[in-house]
Amino acid sequence: MSHLKHFQFNAKRRQVLKGLAGAGLTTVMGGFGIKAAQAAGKVTMGFIYVGPRDDFGYNQAHYEGKSALAKQSWIKAVDQENVPETIEVQKVMEGMINLDGAQVLFPTSFGYFDPHILKVAPKYPNVMFLHCGGLYDAKKHPKNVGSYFGYIDEPVYVSGIVAGHMSKTGKLGYIAAMPIPQVLRNINNFTMAARSVNPKITVQVVFTGGWSNPVKEAEAANSLIDQGIDVLTCHVDSPKVVVETAEKRGIYSCGYHANQAKLAPKGFLTGAEWNWSKVYLDYAKMIAGGEKIPNLIRGGFKEGIVKSSPYGKAVSAKAKAHADKVRAQFMAGDFVVYKGPIKDNTGKTVVPQGKAYGQTDIWLESMDWLVEGVIGSTKG
């Protein structure tokens, strides 16, 4: 009987869930969903995205990771897209636990963590909540919460090398949502990489003020191209508009989050991508093997968490060779980007001579400056 009920609940999960949540019954009903899934001997994983799963960007990267799991017969992967960072995500999480029997949840958006994951996690101590981002703190947060994230600034650095080689005007453009540390770190990596090829290169930054604002992104791209920029990249949720506008205006572009090569067959150079399929499969194997899941997973090229998009056909052999060399150094783990002396774009020394901050250094996670060569300001 409980199996039958479980089946019906799945079919109309959303409606039933709303009713249950309204009546405050969700927790009482919990339990048989997990039993049902465990009886089948499958690992059940739930994925939640803040936007559409085919956005050519952040959400698509996670969706591709989830899709790779679906090929494994011993994994049951469920997902839901367009879940806002509100109480809605709590309902979705509880629904995946109670109705699909999820043993591990991946709420992938930054804003899902506090308060939503922190509120739901204590109710379900047997479920693991893994958040994509850097907010987890072992001292403060429940044991069944964890986080995973990648050093995507490594492939961004590689993109910068390629951009530096391919630019003729020496002017690069960066369209970014807002000046938060992760964004600034990407801009700085891109700039330092390009300037390691040609020290005269400048990177012009435009902040659009939002993660998804296609009209502003197109306006920014056009304005930058009017100023003579010949390689454009971005840090917004979906690079689609930026890459397409660059292609239309006949300049080069570097992608972000996922592979945008097919949007710009002529001008796409390379891009920084997440490699979530590996991360998610590793987690699934840990669960199947009964291992304890680590609360914190971090990594770059070396750990296989990030990758570069395949080179576009415009990329010169010299650029490829240089980029491959740098990537190999990242793989070996002996490449330090933030090695002094480094000045910011106001002329102040931020990393003195002789000082170096390795990839895992926590100081880099509070970055609030733009490196020399960037035209832009962190203060609005």
Added chain:
Amino acid sequence: MNADDIQWLNVFIAVLGGATRVGTPFLFVSLGECLTEKSGRINLGLEGNLIMGAMAGYGISWLTGSPWLGVFAAGATGLVLGFIHALLCQQPRVNDIAVGIALMILGTGLAFFLGKPLIQPSAPKLAAVHLASWSDNPALRSALEINILFVVGALLAPAMAWFFKNTRWGLAIRTVGESDDAARAMGLDINGVRMLATMAGGFLAGVGGAFLSLYYPGGWSEGLSSGQGLMAVALVIFARWDPIRCLYASLLFGGAGALGPALQSVGVTSGYYLFNAAPYALTLVLMIATSSTKVRSRMPGTLAAR
């Protein structure tokens, strides 16, 4: 000219280009709303028409390979939404504002739902007319890439003004909008006129959506419209129900939207939050500045009476 002057010239050119690129959706929606409101009804649902139009236009262009069929399909979905609005509003004791909000939510949700398979494919887009191929300034060339839809909209504004003033149909719409009693005395079918005006207005808003997905910024995504449809409704009040002023207001808002990115790209790096918010701040300022009795005197009588 020194380098500074050239920079400012470039900002000016970018704002000029932005006025036509960013402003065209505003223009179509505000002309549509102007037409509907002239007949004495407010359709707040045009944001829904805009998004539905963007989705349908993109879908049809992708399926048939003809962007112009897409534009037509976008208008047709707007027409249908306008018809639903008018049909609901002519029932007794139905509030047009509430129906508009409901249709806005319906249109947006339906477009997101039906548009799922349209995010990835690349549909043929509308072509631009290059007015500045004589110039070797890339900024000027890109600013003067005008889409034919903008030209249509810009011609439609004076045509609509002439239509209101000089034709029997225009008079009928104005009469229905001014006073139910006068319209009845003239033997006009009030609901019929309002139905046609709402449907035509819905059509225009749908075409505005096609501009978003088939020209600028191009492509279908769920974040395509950032409230342009809603702002365009506010524009009509600022334009005092005058189609020609709708054109000016749309250009002004388009230009304001282009200001933030343009300033940053020439290296004016401070104050970008303020400049990015320029269109919204402008809406507020204009609403306050124009909410005088002078505006109310231009308001269609049946709207002013409630």
